[in-house]
Amino acid sequence: MPAYYVVVDDLNDWAPYFPSKDVISFDQYLALPTETSDNKVRVINCCRNSHALGRGYYASLLAEARGHHIIPSITVFNDVRRKALTSLQLEGLEQSIDKLARQLDDSGTELVFRLFFGRTPISALASLGKQLFERFAAPILEVRLRKQTSWTVDRIRVLALGDLKTEQDQTDFADAVDQYSNLLWRKPRTRKRYRFDLAMLVNPDEAMPPSDRNAIARFVRAGKRLGINVSLIGKKDYMRLPEYDGLFIRETTNIDHHTYRFAKKAEAEGLVVMDDPTSILRCTNKVYLADLLKTHRIGTPATRIISQQSEAVLQDLEQSLGFPMVLKTPDGAFSRGVIKVSDRKELETGLKQLRQKSALVLAQEYMFTDYDWRIGVLNNKPLFACRYFMVKDHWQIYQHHTGSVDSGGFETMPTYDVPRDVLDIALRATRLIGDGLYGVDIKQSGSRVVVIEVNDNPSIDSEVEDLSLGAALYHEIMAEFLRRMEDRHRG
Incomplete structure (x- = not known):
């Protein structure tokens, strides 16, 4: 299990909050042994003087040198200090700011607000706050919006715990840090009991998830027996990934989806990941998969990849595949995006329908x-x-x-x-x-x-896929995570 620290300039800065042995001063952090311990270390840096050569800057610099997972990173400090780098990170936020225009128009020409781990009490700014946090992950950010011809992000500053002077700011920070890292305060016994932390990405609102609730519970129990603390996370927990040793995605994956972004970030953070981003990329697109299997001479139904709907193409499909045939979009799942056509008219209609969603369509013989x-x-x-x-x-x-x-x-x-x-x-x-x-x-x-x-993300439901192996099925998967996390830990 990882160790957690909140680093502050002075322990008195933490006086308004619940006492915790995990809160240490900058000097205490500086004095920690530099040798890599058996456990990963997560650090929340709340020090002042984030400019170059200041304490906040050095806290993050030393953390990265020691292999600790630190928020904010040196990259964030550098990005917010240089307007050109800030502007680069802000690309793509115009649409989110435009959506706020109606609410912001009553705010004059300037609006300053604070984000605590991406959270803000201003509901109209909640979505923008989350996106800013993804780009500038810091415990406390101060954001200034200005309106000239349109609203833009004019300035972003990383603040320290000592900058929170009002009771409301202190309360908002306490609520946010509790939400962001509840393992820090609520589970001291868990840290002693389990060897590894595994995040399981789930969506309780998904209509057809890869695993039902009973299966998820069985995964959690199997993990505990092996010394793995399995925590269920959701889309909003993207920035918490560095807290874990592994990521198990139990939500339907896709490339243009947060599941792929989670997999990419987890891999970049050195976590053990299933499904890994390469597997998602290779499996979720049927065009890629069809070509891959064909190249390696693995048997598949006769398949054509369609990019246009000409008379010559239609005739070739009729002659080579015959009727009925099956049309598929590259990213369909659970029998969605799949059409069976029985004659030329249905073929033309089906291709037209699917090509509105995708530039390429697969046509396969019907078996x-x-x-x-x-x-x-x-x-x-x-x-x-x-x-x-x-x-x-x-x-x-x-x-x-x-x-x-x-x-x-x-x-x-x-x-x-x-x-x-x-x-x-x-x-x-x-x-x-x-x-x-x-x-x-x-x-x-x-x-x-x-x-x-x-x-890449097969269904494992209770009383279906587990009927033969029972609890052993969940044990085998969790044991594989354990083996890989141990290998990663030793490496």
């Missing part, structure tokens, strides 16, 4: 089977096996209606009962992606076995 195989693979070894049956009187395992989704039955079995050629093609496909956790969808028709897709 009728009563079920699809799903082979779960972890670190290039088979983990679980299911057969997902088609919805009654439907050609997919999911059928989407307005406000509801039907699914077919399933059969879970030990991997040793799966035909050898099904297991082999699943492992061949996942080796092209990486060594993470995958779910390979496979169709088997007679002696023909083909890969439909590889999922």
Whole structure:
């Protein structure tokens, strides 16, 4: 488990707040042993004098030299001191500021407000505050907006704890630091009990999440048995990632989505990550995956990648794939973005519909089977096996209606009962992606076995994928996290 410190100029600066042994002075931090300990160290730097050669600057500089995870970083100090660097970081915020124009127009030509870990009591500025914190991660920021022809961010300053003179500012800071890092104050016993911290990214409001609540709870229990403290986090916890040793994404992933940004940041911070960003990139785009499998001669349904809807293209599809055929958008999931077409008219309509969403569309031969195989693979070894049956009187395992989704039955079995050629093609496909956790969808028709897709974030629901292994399924996944975190720790 990591050690936590809040570094202040003087311990008296912390007088308005609840006492904590984790709050130390700059001099105490300076006197800490420089040797890397067995635990990661997280530091919140609340010192004054953030200019070059000041205490705040040196606290962050020394933390980075010692391999500690520090907020704010030296980069933030440098960015806020130089207007050119500040402007560079502010690119892309114009739209967010424009949305505030109606509220800000009544504020004259200048508005100054403070952010505490990206939080502000001004509700109209909440979204802007979060985005500023992502770019300038600091405990306390003072932001000045000015209006000339339009509202812009005119200045950003990193403040110290000693700059908070009013009771309201002190209360807002206390609430924000409690929300930002509740492990710091609320779980001293946990720090002694567990060896590693694992963040699990979930979305309680997701209609079809990769794991249901019971499965999530089983992951948490399995982690505890192995000495891993599993904490559930959400989209708003992006800047807290450095507090953890690993990230387990249990939310449907996509490239243009916060799940990919979480994976990228976690990887950059040195965390063990599943799904890692490379796997997300390779799996979530069916165009890439189809080309990858074809290049390595792994069996797939006959596939064409469509970029235009000309007469020649339509004729080629009819002759090469025949009817019915299946059209797919590159980023569809859970049977969404997939259309079966039975004649030329449906083909033209389907392509037109999908090409409004994507420049490229996949067309594949239709292979009728009563079920699809799903082979779960972890670190290039088979983990679980299911057969997902088609919805009654439907050609997919999911059928989407307005406000509801039907699914077919399933059969879970030990991997040793799966035909050898099904297991082999699943492992061949996942080796092209990486060594993470995958779910390979496979169709088997007679002696023909083909890969439909590889999922980087496979469904693991209670009483479905875990029916064969039970608690051992969750143990195996958590044990793999433990092995990788131990390797990373030793390295």
